[in-house]
Amino acid sequence: MARILITGSTDGLGRATAEALLDQGHAVIVHARNPGRADAVAALVGRGADIVIADLADRAAVLDATRELNDGAAIDAVIHNAGVLSGPSLLPVNVVAPYLFTALLTSPTRHVYLSSSMHRDGRATLDGLDWDGGSMTASYSDTKLLVAAFSAAVTERWAPRVLANSVDPGWVATKMGGAGAPDDFDLGHETQERLAVDPDLQVSGGYWHHGAQQQPASGVRDPDFRARLVRELAVVTGVALPER
Template sequence: MARIFITGSSDGLGSIVAQRLVARGHSVVLHARNSPRAEDATKACPNAETVVTGDLSSIIDTKKLAEDLNKLGTFDCVIHNAGLFRSPYSETTDGIPPLAAVNTLAPYILTCLVNRPKILVFVSSDMHQSGDGSLEDILWQQRGEKGYDPIKAYRASKVHNVIFAKAFARRWPDVKSNSLDPGWVPTKMGGANASGDTEAAVAIYVMLAEGEEENAQRSGVYYNPGPTEGRAQATTDDEAAQERLLQICAEFTGVQIPI
């Protein structure tokens, strides 16, 4: 039995995956943004170990969430599932759009501060293929509201998620760190008209979280539904780009990567 933590597991794929992993005998810790959402998470997956709360759009809250998780002990797997899509422009208390905070900074902070697991899973999207891999102004501080485009912001953040998986796979050879594209599935985020296969999406999560199948023994891989190995945007394999993204996140959050 594995012990697994899933961000953004109060609804959508995060909740579905949690339910599936619990049904397979694993111990799952859920995550929700606040207390009302925590109640939703527990109702959907009543047999989970527990639920923790934390607003991932806040650097302070995300750091506190990491502290709370470490008090629970060490996890076998951490799944960075939480994400915003089509999020309109506003500024968090840290002065950046919520999408940049949740999709990019939160997985970085949690990966650095939570007790190191055996397995890391970063949820990306096929939309990253058309995302901006230049790593220029990733937090939209220079472009601001006038230059903000929620779709471009989402695509770029999904590039970052793949880069994180590959960067930590390289830096931490004792950890299996991979990314996945769940496909366009009919969830709250995907919408009722989504044509993707939810079961195919869940299969990738489960395979990587359990880490037992042959495909799950690898690290630094990007997976498509199936699960099959996909070809990520070329930028994500550039070690200089990987280090640059890590440095940007470290400087903005004040969180350094453990050796």
């Protein structure tokens, strides 16, 4: 059985993923933004899940969380599920936090990043981005393109020892997606579960939707853009992505 960290797991797809993996007998680390939100996963903690609390918009809190996690039992996989839809914290939460967890957590051999079909409307540019979140300089679509490109960059650097994939979970009925979202909720979390724990699914560098690989936007496929993205994130965070 694997030990999996799931960011943004107090509700929606993150919580459903945590519940499903616990049902399968895996060890799960749930994540909450603050102590108040931790109450929402009390039932999962009662079932044996561990918990980490960190505001992913706060870079210092993310760094503290990575140190806490590295001091604990080894983590086999990370599902980078946390995300926000709008506001100046788009880049810190949707891109910088996954980057830091990837660069600093020492034991995971699988990373799964939540992207979106909306990444196809994103801009493959790094110009003028405020990575600290002081102002809103990127759209949700931009951030989902960036995180999918980063996933592909991790594959280039770390495969086959570490597997990395990005997932479009579909437009499902969550707080972010809205009650009227038309896609199947269960299909919205099953792919990332398989990518995190299925021993027969030894694949990296894919962009997935409902169990099948798809071709992502051209910016995700551009190796020069991916390399520039990794260099930019290393500079703005002061944390380099290791050569493994």
